[in-house]
Amino acid sequence: MGVVVSLDEGRSDPEASLSDLVALVAGGMDRVNAMILSRTGSDVAMIPEVANHLIASGGKRLRPILTLATADLCAYSGGEGAVKLAASVEFMHTATLLHDDVVDESDMRRGRVAARINWGNQASVLVGDFLLGQAFRMMVEVGSLRALDILSAAATVIAEGEVMQLTAAKNTETSEDEYLAVIRAKTAELFAAACEVGPVLAERPRAEQAACRSYGMNLGIAFQLIDDVLDYGGTSASLGKNVGDDFREGKITLPIVLSFRRGSDEERVFWRRTLEQGDVRDGDLETARAILKRHRALEDTVERARHYGAMARDALALFPNGRMKAALLQVVDFCIARAH
Template sequence: MSATIHRLAPAGRAPSLEPMMALVAGDLNQVNSVILARMQSDIPLIPELAGHLIAGGGKRMRPMLTLACARLLDYAGTRQHKLAACVEFIHTATLLHDDVVDGSDLRRGRRTANMIWGNPASVLVGDFLFSRSFELMVEDGSLKVLRILSNASAVIAEGEVNQLTAQRQVETGEDRYLEIIGAKTAALFAAACRIAAVVGERSEAEELALDAYGRNLGIAFQLVDDAIDYSSDEETMGKGVGDDFRDGKVTLPVILAHARGSDEDRKFWRDAMHGHRISDADLAHATALLNSTGAIADTLQRARHYGQRAIDALGLFPASQAKAALVEAVEFAIARAY
């Protein structure tokens, strides 16, 4: 596997999303206007609850990818604005549903909607946002766009169910885990990028290249998230340290550490994933095992591998400000772990 990312960020500056944010700032204002308008309802709870999450400090990474890919292709129209809003609604709806399924109480450093308004309201407002996203797809008028985004929505749901059935099953294999995150996380990254090539009326090769970029970036992004759950802090992550551990989420670091551990270690992981070892001392022991078995390091190695695949997928496109920003977005995704 490739061990390094070929950096484009200037020496002495940490990779960031700033170049991409600057590139699409004007477009993003248009997207935010669509989001604000379309989350309105005569039922006050809907915009109140949706606004709590949508305005909760997220980077808008997925819609920014749609906008940046449109810039990469020199697309001069405005269809990307509604479609980027559609991508954000799909993402927000899945977050609302995820927090209910996971029983999460913190997201992006704030109380989750389900903790404030309850599970039923969160699920139903998530449904509302999904419906709004489909309205936006239909308004765009492209059956191909509709097919890509509706398929991504179905794949995300499949990935979530697959993860649910694998929950607490520490014997889950690496291939199945990559299948899960490829569905629940990477599918929307891929679709967000791919639709830019459709609205830009580009070739299938360019469409598939952007799909590959987004898909590999999404996998890298999730693998880094898995690693920093055990090695970062609440302020960085926007959620509680060790949440995955206490929730019994079998992520790649756990899969690797379990496979490489002694019989005693494997018993610890089985007990932990079934909720019997959730103290701070248990978390510290888990982190020690993850480090001693190289599970964290190898998870990040895999993230770098997928990150490089994302960058390589952009090889089809000529050098530009947009391409540099998309490359640095990959570097940023990986650098969050360091």
Template structure:
């Protein structure tokens, strides 16, 4: 690389560091997704094959490596984290009536809503079996708490969705529960089984929480200002599904009566017409809503990197810092 040329953010370093353990996680996922009920492994395999960077389990593995953990617990817990995430995606797509996931047809479009919900429940059950196998009551508590918080976030979003009166504070509560809680738990369980101090555990959790918030806010911006390839679903899904996200919260607060009437028609009345997505994007740009959402994501990204300060120096810490830059760079 020429001197002065900016380095492109990547999670390649993180992936390489945990590649050996990640292979074991994938094998564990395949074995635990098995069932004599044919539909369960069929849907599970479809989701596993559909891609995704597996960032959450990689974080669990990276922190285990950082603290020199020796054993099998981190592999099982990383698989738990991925199962919890996959179950959430299955349930989310049903609730949101999404047609696409990671650039492919959502499972509910191929197998129906009932099968998607029930297979999600099966994966959650399998994840709790693995948590018990690890033998750490505290790790079990961390992930069980995250599971409950995620469900609370789903219900909270039902209240906030399609309500143009949703505030920034209310929306941040939703994504802290729905998205950031699992990131935080994924980062906290490894220092727990490695028997690190409460302070170290708190730092890891803070990193995960702020990374998760940054990640979601970037997704919010991408839904109006990105591409289907970057997002892994159709651009404009949030508008079509009536979702109030942070860019919309900002645009509503800054727009005039005509603008608010437009958002109300699209989001509360589910009356989305041809050309509305383009108009929505124009409003978000005019009011600075997209730019300010990205700025908020950068703030959380900076906070995530700051949380790494008390942790051991080395290649793992560097890779975790670069993972933050990667998440932000998807939209800048």
């Protein structure tokens, strides 16, 4: 933790970095949570069961928080609109997670058994579709065609990113640029859209919309890169998923991309066997971590995340200083400090 203090400009407690923002949007988030609960309702009993299994499993709800926060940053005072769009964003995220579990054949999600294990792949696919439908219904209720445009485009881009990842999966030759294109689409696009619809609802100038979008996009990239690092170095308890999931699933993430290029022929044989051929044996995860350490791949991935974090911060420069802006800047620190 000591390292974090010096690198993160004097902040000593990474958890505290999110708490200011959480406190500032607490009232709105109560309404978002009530909206989420009411919109997972259905006469078909399996739908709320499956949806709430995941929704109640304690995600941070960072994306809807960002929608409320950017709306507030832009002095939005339109009432339920931001709440509904925030809930829509969370539903889009939840739908993606449900479909991801099927795509990745995951057994665990957020430290709980994945929905598909309890209810089958079928329910995960279909309840995901239901939530996506409900997300669009809420957006339509808000009635902003521009917000609908942003979020429907995001839905498309996310799916494209997932397919890109599928194509890149198990290919150890993936370049850093290719990997960035994947995470921009599959993760950062929803952060960007979540942040962009705030100023859109508040009818702020395009420059502010673009600034919030850029903040979200770069924060999202940093967030995903740190997730990649946590998958090799975090603790199971703090992340709610087991260390080594990406490794076992043969996912090519930035730490692997960096190590593969910096490594020896022998190491590349190891990566090909484990990640491309899926031949993972006892002790391989430890070997993988040792190789990553030898090449400073985790540290350098954190450095890359810091770069995008800096871009996220700078994007907010055109907004006047205030509590909400300060809290949004702290979120960047929070995302990066998770790695330690």
